[in-house]
Amino acid sequence: MNVANLIETTLESALRRIDDPAAPSGLTAAIRHAVFPGGARVRPRLCLATAVACGNDDPRLALAAAAAIELLHCASLVHDDLPCFDDATLRRGRPSVHCAFGERLAVLAGDALIVLAFEVLAVAEARNPTRLAPLLRQIGRSVGSPHGIAAGQAWECEKTIDIEAYHRAKTGALFVGSATAGALASGGCAGDWTRFGDLLGLAYQTADDLQDAVGEVQVIGKPIGRDAALSRPSAVASLGVAGAVRRVKSLVQDAVASIPDCPGRASLIELVFTEMRRFLPRHVELRAA
């Protein structure tokens, strides 16, 4: 099975854990809507890539970590789309969860996804029980407070915003979490992979700003021009389109240079460049030329 299918299958079996006819059906449906069909699944792919680079001696745990990370990412999107935040009506080309199921079920679906993510981790530790706590702490740190996704969104509520802290928390933290969780799931050392995750997160954030500025709704499946409309800080606003494209490429180069010595170093480098082509499409690059 290829990586994309493995991720979908693992997410599917995670959702089967909550699929109970005796449960309130609206919540079950809202959770499913938040997870399927997915986006690019960039974070779980990164997590698995790092796990493979580190030897992948416990594939079940690595897959659980990847699924947990994607579930947490989906939860953050559902809450970020709420009327009190971005009030986004479209996500992945379909109505956002609060548009399809109402605000209450959107809040609860996000909550339940966060809980489910940690449960998914806890059912996969059988072969290496001592890896669970460090994995959980690493992933928790990347989504909670003070420097995870929740903190990132909370920067939007501050009078004075620390732009770097904002981006690092809102986007970078879960990239660091993805890379380091993959390493931890395979018995590697989180610290060796922090810089790699951090630089890829910055690259992805910059590419995302580019998509928002010059992408197409039908390609990215969500409204464009939101950064400008909401006066949000953006790499395009500060560097221009061409500058932002250059920055993505240089960040990816730095990320590749930071990869520690490990069994799968060469194929990981190849994979990183392939992924860059996915989140920095040719038409965006052409716009910058």
Added chain:
Amino acid sequence: MNVANLIETTLESALRRIDDPAAPSGLTAAIRHAVFPGGARVRPRLCLATAVACGNDDPRLALAAAAAIELLHCASLVHDDLPCFDDATLRRGRPSVHCAFGERLAVLAGDALIVLAFEVLAVAEARNPTRLAPLLRQIGRSVGSPHGIAAGQAWECEKTIDIEAYHRAKTGALFVGSATAGALASGGCAGDWTRFGDLLGLAYQTADDLQDAVGEVQVIGKPIGRDAALSRPSAVASLGVAGAVRRVKSLVQDAVASIPDCPGRASLIELVFTEMRRFLPRHVELRAA
């Protein structure tokens, strides 16, 4: 140190984990507002009581479980008070989190509290790493979907409501989680304590309905008469005040009878009756007479 102080101290040290001057200050303050000053801390007290009854051979883990459970409870209150749910302005005698900090920080504070709860568990497993996964699964089940708190709140969004499932999920599940987590943290068996937690949860829910119907705002620190105003199902509506009081007492008797053979059985029974006096105050009983 007595149990009440131990719980506050453990919650305080959990919150120190997120208290970072480089974090967005609004979120940190909103999280603190959600946790301190606390309510009766019924759930962590139950968790610790069960842990003690089971021998309490890892007090640090039991305290972490108790704190995690209280943080999850606080998260559920913050989200339950949101405008799209109960739109409650008062909680524990002070403005609810969304009233004091706005809706966005209330959503994020709830999210961050859920994450923090699992992180707190994961930093306390050193002496018994193999207890972490079962603990996490047990606690996760009691707050997520399909039968935990999130599912409980989601029943309020269904066209037809299964009242028993609603109460069991919204209130009972975390009582089961508290009792069983205390047992698991002390190397006990979760299954031995499920019925105990379940019955205490039903007793507490019934007592809470009584407080809502005949309690006093200044005593319980939140608006009263909400069940009737929102046409929510309630034990008082179906049994009357006197019937509801009788039901609390009979549920507590059944709970006590269900306590398995364990080192601290006698003192646990005493504690349960003391707790009942806290959540079924004399003035409520007098109203029923």
